[in-house]
Amino acid sequence: MPELPEVEVVRRGLQHWVAGRTVAHAEVLHPRAIRRHLPGAEEFAARLKGRTIGSAERRGKYLWLPLDSPDAVLAHLGMSGQLLVTEPGSAPERHLRIRLSFTDGGPELRFVDQRTFGHVLVAPMTARLPRWVPEPIAHIAADPFEPVFDDEQFAIDLRRRRTEIKRALLDQSLISGVGNIYADEALWRARLHGTRSTATLTRPKIAELLAAAREVMTEALDEGGTSFDSLYVNVNGESGYFERSLAVYGRRDQPCRRCGAPIVRESFMNRSSYSCPRCQPRPRAPRKG
DNA sequence: CCTTTCACCTGTATGC
DNA sequence: TGCATACAGGTGAAAG
Numbered sequence: 461m462p463e464l465p466e467v468e469v470v471r472r473g474l475q476h477w478v479a480g481r482t483v484a485h486a487e488v489l490h491p492r493a494i495r496r497h498l499p500g501a502e503e504f505a506a507r508l509k510g511r512t513i514g515s516a517e518r519r520g521k522y523l524w525l526p527l528d529s530p531d532a533v534l535a536h537l538g539m540s541g542q543l544l545v546t547e548p549g550s551a552p553e554r555h556l557r558i559r560l561s562f563t564d565g566g567p568e569l570r571f572v573d574q575r576t577f578g579h580v581l582v583a584p585m586t587a588r589l590p591r592w593v594p595e596p597i598a599h600i601a602a603d604p605f606e607p608v609f610d611d612e613q614f615a616i617d618l619r620r621r622r623t624e625i626k627r628a629l630l631d632q633s634l635i636s637g638v639g640n641i642y643a644d645e646a647l648w649r650a651r652l653h654g655t656r657s658t659a660t661l662t663r664p665k666i667a668e669l670l671a672a673a674r675e676v677m678t679e680a681l682d683e684g685g686t687s688f689d690s691l692y693v694n695v696n697g698e699s700g701y702f703e704r705s706l707a708v709y710g711r712r713d714q715p716c717r718r719c720g721a722p723i724v725r726e727s728f729m730n731r732s733s734y735s736c737p738r739c740q741p742r743p744r745a746p747r748k749g
Numbered sequence: 750c751c752t753t754t755c756a757c758c759t760g761t762a763t764g765c
Numbered sequence: 766t767g768c769a770t771a772c773a774g775g776t777g778a779a780a781g
Contacts, residue, residue: 461773461774461775462775463775492757492758495757521775521776536775536776537775538758538774538775538776539758539759539773539774539775540758540759540760540773555759573758574758574759574760575757575758575759575760575773575774576757576758576759577757577758577774577775577776578775579776621751621752622751622752623751623752623753627752627753630775632775632776639774639775640773640774640775729753729754729774730754730755730772730774731772731773731774732772732773732774
């Protein structure tokens with residue numbers, strides 16, 4: 461499940477393999493992959509043909525490739541999306557959705573997505589100074605690694621929300637890039653239960669949580685970098701980091717790395733939350749004031 | 750306006 | 766063996 465660190469690994473691969481190259485042809489093999497590109501597959505291909513990719517950019521979990529036009533190629537990997545750099549004409553992957561070929565005859569860029577929660581579109585850029593971002597994601601907040609991210613403003617906005625801390629961490633309009641896995645890991649590092657009301661958090665605790673989120677995602681990125689295969693732009697959710705370094709996610713009944721208490725799994729929004737019942741006690745009066 | 754819930758997907762694991 | 770069900774979960778539309 462790609463979150464910020466995994467998407468950043470992909471961005472770096474795209475920067476290396478496709479920046480500066482000119483699109484020869486775009487082929488859409490599954491309409492769902494471009495469902496947010498409202499003009500449809502033919503227009504999608506026409507907007508890309510002959511355009512040169514400038515660089516690879518990212519905000520939170522979104523990736524984009526600015527073109528030598530007012531547009532960018534915008535992508536979200538969803539649950540299972542992959543952007544792969546492959547030899548031209550190699551056998552199609554089982555869930556191949558979109559294929560871009562280039563005028564230099566070099567490696568293709570392929571969007572492969574089993575569960576089809578991911579998508580790709582071509583959209584104009586718009587100003588969200590100091591950055592320019594694709595118009596469809598103008599509502600997404602900065603991620604905590606962007607220089608423009610304002611820690612003080614985040615604390616103010618967070619305390620203003622009338623919700624629980626984990627819900628707030630997953631709200632991409634408040635802070636982007638954090639998903640279910642790193643939310644749980646950051647909360648464990650900060651010794652906070654996900655159902656704590658945002659309004660009860662002190663400034664120092666918010667700062668500690670933010671630092672924990674940055675720390676765990678930095679460590680994940682470092683490990684993702686080591687397992688990165690240079691021939692592919694590859695998200696591999698099962699490799700290295702996930703096996704070795706997670707403290708709570710997916711570790712039900714296994715001992716807490718701090719105190720030894722068995723990690724518990726709780727249901728949360730039709731999915732899972734993992735936490736240590738001793739390090740992260742559930743608040744007595746959830747959602748109060 | 751703000752917060753919460755739900756639909757969208759398919760491969761894998763588990764239960765009867 | 767076969768069938769049903771649970772689970773993985775990010776996003777935006779819809780509902781509350």
